[in-house]
Amino acid sequence: MDLSSTDVGAQVVHAYLSRQHFEDVENSCPMVALPTDVARSGETARRAFETVFRAMVAVLEQSLTEKGRQRRATAQAIAALSIGGMVVARAMVDRAVADELRDSCMAMALKLGGWEESPEWKHREPASK
Numbered sequence: 001m002d003l004s005s006t007d008v009g010a011q012v013v014h015a016y017l018s019r020q021h022f023e024d025v026e027n028s029c030p031m032v033a034l035p036t037d038v039a040r041s042g043e044t045a046r047r048a049f050e051t052v053f054r055a056m057v058a059v060l061e062q063s064l065t066e067k068g069r070q071r072r073a074t075a076q077a078i079a080a081l082s083i084g085g086m087v088v089a090r091a092m093v094d095r096a097v098a099d100e101l102r103d104s105c106m107a108m109a110l111k112l113g114g115w116e117e118s119p120e121w122k123h124r125e126p127a128s129k
Helices: 008-016 019-023 035-039 043-063 071-091 095-113
Strands: none
Touching: 008 043, 008 071, 008 095, 019 071, 019 095, 035 043, 043 071, 071 095
């Protein structure tokens, strides 16, 4: 991921809600894999989680295209939608429902960010059976 890219926000959203991330549970980002465990943990674990979340929000906030909006609130919502969308999708038994949820979260997160869908994002790989 190129953090200096003008579309880094869209890259973050796509990475989080991608089929590859969905299927690779073992190497998943801790932001997706551990929220419930972290919430039950002590302050040190929660602070570490918060630090990573804040860093994600900062990257998203810098990438937002519209001025004059509540950039931080929008970035927080996009981060939570991306992370939460993956958490819920992984809990689904029906793969079609999970894929639809990821697609919906991705579309809404991209819309919130004001990021145009580039042609390479529009052609997602088909879901595995």
